[in-house]
Amino acid sequence: MSFPTLPTRLDGAELAIRTHAVTRRYARGSVALDGLDLQVPAGAVYVLVGPNGAGKSTTLKVLLDLVRADAGTATVLGLDTALQPATVRAQIGYVPEVVDTAYGWLTVRGLLKHHAAFFHAWDWEYADALCKRLGLRMDERFRALSKGGARSVALVTALAHRPPVLLLDEPTDGLDPLAREQLSEILIEHMADAPTTILWSTHHVHEAERMADHVGVLRNGRLLLQAHVDDVRRGLRRYRAEVPEGWAGAPGLNGDVLVRAGAGREITWTVWGDERQVAERLSASGATVRDAGRLSLEDAALALLRAGEAA
Template structure:
């Protein structure tokens, strides 16, 4: 099956985060990223979606210069992250996928002091307010915290210096359902007070769907889609149609069908394209369209990641 011509560029937008032709392989021959052209507009909440192993964490780590790309360049606020890594990291708040416990002997308060030393803009009043909101006790040893507690500390260290860019790598991992819900409210309040560009890497799409305005989908290290969320919701539909016996398909749509399923004389196709044109082509092939439904962002991501699977 040919793959549809999906949008992968955000030309014309002012970009806060960008990569150009970034490639990364891990020995012996694992492709983590392949010609990645990530474009995160200034002020956007950009959700980077993909399954485990798709390259999401590698992308974030390249932007922090914690991983050096084999080819290509990366920049944050126009700063080349490989040429000036310290300057770039000074503009970033980072929540890693796995919280480092190397400083586990420190108290929460001691760990915050350690982080504050690296950021001139660190706001102690805000850090204390965040700790109170997140239920953190500054006198508690970091190593004694639960996974969720360690994640809350990481959120404080990421937000307390009010950085212009936030890189969030699975930021709700380890949080209970109530805390996951509160996390979204915390981000909204933070952005209202400190305008921020957010790159949110996740495979839990439903958690970010309410806030996302741009989306990128990574599949096997390649960015297969990059677009405003409204464009994705407008361009992707799930069609349910009845087809006659011996129906041979809709040749004019074959390149735009991401996922197809059939049960008897009923088909369910997920198609990228203009709804009117798709419906016309289905009708011209002999199918009777019964429904053309929009997809949630999560369902759209699943369709994109499953494109080409037989059903």
């Protein structure tokens, strides 16, 4: 099956984060990133989607210069991450996938003081308000916190200096449903108070969907798609159709079908393309289109990833 031509560039937008041809290889030749061209518009919430091992965490670590690319360049707010790593990190709030417990003997207050020493713009009033809202006790040892509590502390350390860029790596991991909803509310309020660009890495797309402006779908270190969410919703549809006995398909659509399902006289195809043109081609092939439904962002990402496996 051929793979459809999907948008992978956001030309024309002012970019807060950009990578060009970034490649990163690990031991035994495994490739984490394969010529990655990531483009995150300033002020956007960009959701980077992909399964475990797709290269999402490596991408964020390259932007922080915690991992060096073997080839290519990365910039944050116009600063080269490899040439000016300390300056870049000062502009970023980071919630890692795995929260470091190396300072587990410190209290929550002590850990916040440790982080505050690295950021001149640290806002203690804001940090205290966030801790109260998240139910954090300042005198509790960090190592005694639950997974969700530790992640809440990481969120405070990421936000308290009001950085212009946030890198969130599976930020809801370990949070209960109420805390996940609270996270979204805090981020929305934070962005309303201070201009912020968010790069949100996740494989739970539904948790970021209501905030997302742009989406990138990453698999095996390569972007399958990079676009505004409105373009994805317009461009991807799930068509249900009845077909005649012995139907031979719709040859004109072969390159645009991401997922084929159904059996017998009823098919369900997920297709990238203009809805009117797709429906016309299906009808011209003898199919009777019953429905052309929009996909949620999560279903769209799953369809793209499934097509990537088959391509």
